[in-house]
Amino acid sequence: MMTDDALSARDVVESILPDANDRWTVLNRLIRSARSASLIAPSSLAATLWRNGFRLNIGQVEAFTFIDQSCRLMLGVPSTDTRLKGLSVSPSDYASVRGAHCAFTGSPAEYRAAADRIDPLHDDYIRSAATTRDGSSRQGTPHPVRDLAGLIAYAENYVATNAPRQEPPLAYHFQVGSEYTRNDVFAMVGVPTHSGGPWYTGYASHGPDWFIFCSVGTSGRTGHDYDNHFIGDDLVWSAKTDTHLRQPVIQQLLNPTGRVYLFYREGQRDPFTFAGLARPVEVFDTTPVKIRWRFRAVDGRRQEFASPEEIDDDDTAGLEGERRSVLVNIYERNPAARRKCISHWKPICRVCEFDFEAVYGTLGEGFIQVHHLKPLGEVGEAYRLDPIEDLRPVCPNCHAMLHRQKPALKIEELKAIIRKRRGGQ
Structure with a gap:
């Protein structure tokens, strides 16, 4: 397996x-492996081409x-x-890799069939290989790096221009x-229970x-408070502290081959609420990167958005973590409050x-609007x-009628009007 100066990726x-x-499968896996490693130890990557x-x-x-x-x-x-079980694996004992490890060997089709099992275990290996025994990022590599840029560039171009167009199955x-x-x-995704790692640090x-x-x-589990907040039913979300727009992991989030499932919570000890399948509608080139996500349900339904009457002067945004209350201002509305009400x-x-x-x-399941009993314009910021x-x-009809005059009618007042029109029933 000798290298050749004239070889091109x-x-x-x-x-x-x-x-x-097969080409798309293999190159997509190569890109993801390289990106994962580069986030931890960018100087440690190397690639070698053979015929x-x-x-x-x-x-190493x-x-x-x-x-x-x-x-x-x-x-x-x-x-x-x-x-x-059922896969072709062999033991491995690289001295520089922390923890037990092994190697899967198979055709591209065999890898595709078992990717859900193989990929998270491969990612675990990458994290171990990219860090030293004291947990710091590995620096440098004894292997040649001359083929790395060309191979990754070709792989990224091929994957981007030949990506499967069908939406992945639910x-x-x-x-x-x-x-x-x-x-x-x-349990639902089918991954082992973790006690740390990326599943506990954001994404x-x-x-x-x-x-x-x-x-x-x-603040999150790591103690950082990124000012994540809702604007209507959209969520403005911050990635990790040092992220920037050109990082591979951010590009993967913005252009995933699968789906983005987003969960949020208002207190550190609360369970998470599933917001929906997320797609980016606005990206802020800041450090950390901020993304405005919009949601739809897993069955493809678009998430409900507020009517003009609902947003008018009852617009709110939850910014605090107590389980039974949210901090509200006149500019933004937190759908978590709506969901608790409903x-x-x-x-x-x-x-x-x-x-x-x-x-x-x-078709009408779960559809309703939410009315604030006390307009926020009367209570300050x-x-x-x-x-x-x-x-x-x-x-929506009754909501519009409640806001037909200012101050808004009370619910009992509008109910009295309806009873009167119905002849006192």
Whole structure:
């Protein structure tokens, strides 16, 4: 397996991977491996091209090799791990890698079939290989780096221009507005229970999908308060402290091959609420990077947005972490407050008792607006709002009528008008 100065990444890859689907699979995995390592120890990466394959190294050791039509991916578990049952694995004992590890060997098709099991274990290996025994980033590599830039550039271009266009199948049926602990998420996704790592520090990938866990209005588990906040039903979210727009992991979040599942909570000890499948609608080129996410349900439904009447002068935004109240100002509204109100009072109009689901079936399920009993314009810039005591679900018609005059009608006043029009019933 001698290297050759005249070899180019395009020539090698197109020769060894003639099938377009296999080529995309292998190059996409190569990019993700390189990106993961570069976030931890950018100077430790190296790549070598041969006429019959290539290898990605981290520091002194291999991470991902494709040679003679087979993938070899290093995994951060012993070869006896039960998650590897049925896979072709062999033990490995690189002295510089912390913890037990092994290698999976198989064709691109065999890798694709087991990617959900292999990828998180490969990511674990990368984290171990990219750090020293004292936990610091590994510096440098004894392997040649001359092929790295060309191989990664070709892989990124190929993956970007030949990405599968079909939307990935729905894998995880989280319910918008429902609460989940991290262990709940691990169980539904099918990953082992973790006690640390990226699943506990903001965001983590699994297969083609990303999972974001964030705090709103309170500091996160690491003690950082990033001022995550809702604008209407959109969430303005900050990535980790030193992130910038050009970092590979940020680009993956903005252009995922799968989906982005976003969970938030208002208190450090609270379970997380599933906000929905997230897509970026605005990106701020700051440090840390800020992204404005918009949501839809897993079944494809667009998330409900507030009507003009609802936003008018009752617009609110939750910025604090107590379980039963949120901090509100006149500029932004927190949908968490709306959800708590509806969960308690049910999605039935408190004025006319209209039930959208009863009339429209599943199309109307959960649809309702929320009315603030005390307009915020009367209470100054901010106050403590209890979603159950201070909010009520109302239909759009009754909501518009409540705001037909200023100050807004009280719910009992509008109910009295309806009773009078119905002849005192």
